[in-house]
Amino acid sequence: MILPRLSKSALAASIGALVLFSSVGCGKKSAKNPGDGAAPGARAQPVEVVAIEKRDLVETLQLVGSLAPNETAQIRAEIAGQVREVLFDEGQPVKKGQILLRIDDSELRAQLAQAEARFELATQNLRRTEDLITQQFISQADADQTRSDYNAAKAELQLLRVRLDKMEIKAPFDGIAGARTVSPGDYVTASVTATPITTIDDLSRLKIEFQVPERYSLRVRHGTHFHVRARTPDGEDSANGEVYFASVIIDRATRSVQVKGYVDDAPVWFRPGMFVNVELELATRKGVLAVPEGAVLVTAGAGSQIVVVRERDGDKLADFVPVGLGMRTRGLVEITPLKEGVTAGMSVVASGVGALILYQDGKLDPRPLRKEFSIGGDAQ
Known part of the structure; x- marks a missing residue:
């Protein structure tokens, strides 16, 4: 029948x-x-x-995953201080190296001026010492002490310049600025547990993260292709992608491995954090005879x-x-x-x-x- x-x-x-x-x-x-x-x-x-039909058949595995930005960074202060200026707009593009926020640096600038004066004196002392040592009018110990004072003054000056540079918080890469949590006059700390000032997301390319059951883990590797589908305001959108990372460790709790991939030409409605359906290609049979299962x-x-x-x-x-x-x-x-x-x-x-x-x-x-x-x- x-x-x-x-x-x-x-x-x-x-x-x-x-x-x-x-x-x-x-x-x-x-x-x-x-x-x-x-x-x-x-x-x-x-x-x-x-x-x-004679065609290529592709064995696939249906999974679910979440989209993620190409890069994301939580921006925090490296040096504590009072916020002087906020120089970015929430939700707007920023460029790598763009100054996002300035912290009051008046105290550091005063310390820098002192360090520059000490370094200039140490430089002059070293120059005089080198002249005297060639004429053997100074002991080797005194000459070594002068060189040590010069190197210490130079290091102190470099340290203060680095600290002063960190009073300007800059974007680490091109991206979109998130919501900010500070305003001019707020005091920020340098603790890693402190609330981030903002978040920068690079949306030039999207990634996807999903879990693959352990029974299929050895069949997923760098370069494995997949297809992504998601519901959007325009209906259902889709895109193709390729795996760039497959963990070699199986999670004991879920008995699965973590897999990440890049999504090519992601539709405009795809957003980081979005839930998507993933069709992972496990194997391809080339040029085989195929009929509907009902036949x-x-x-x-x-x-x-x-x-x-x-x-x-x-x-x-x-x-x-x-x-x-x-x-x-x-x-x-x-x-x-x-x-x-x-x-x-x-x-x-x-x-x-x-x-x-x-x-x-x-x-x-x-x-x-x-x-x-x-x-x-x-x-x-």
Whole structure:
């Protein structure tokens, strides 16, 4: 019995009926005319057919993940002080090196002036000492002390310049500024536990993070392709991507591995933190014969079969062909015919009109498979 795509329980019941009807039909016929097909003048059975395709089948794994920015940084002060100026707008683009905020540096500038004066004196003392030591008017110990004073003054000056530079907080990369948590006059601390001043997100490229069950972990590696889908105000948007990181550690709590990838040409509505569906490509079978899953019959005695439509003397006849089954994906199944003469392009029975009784060499009236039962999408 050939039916449209059904649930597993309905399909099992239909297959049982097919075996019974086919066995009874063939038995009666064999008793009358062993080896003959349909009785002369028998009415052709209407069936719906599809062509056997030679195509690439991709084994996929359906997962869920979250989008993330290419880079994200929480901006904190490295030196405590009072905020003097806030120089960025929330939600607006910023450039790498752009000054976001200035902290009051008047005390540091005073210390810098002192350090510059000490360094200038140390430089002059070193110059005089070098002249005296060439004339042997000074001991080596005194000369070494002068050089030490010069190096200490130089280091102190460099340290204060670095600290003064850190009083201007700058953007670490191009991105979008987040909400700010300070205003001019606020006091910021240098603690790592302090509230960030703002966040900078690089949205030039999106990443995705998801978990892969441990049974598939060895099949995911750098360069593995995936497809991302998400609901947006414009409907459903999608994009392709590629894995750049697959952890070698399996999480004991979830029994899965962490995987990250880059999303290519992300639609405008994709945002960091968004929930998305991920279709991960695990393997590809090149140039195999494929038919819809509904075209495969599974019987206890004959195993897996397809019903190929063959032409003889102007009639379309049913030919039950045993097949081996391979990869299944997107409603399609890979087949390996165990009988010669089955090639791509040949018609195979995929559905019928009402209850069908099919038997070997039975007459058929092939019709295109109805659109509502066709397999959508491209498995390539």
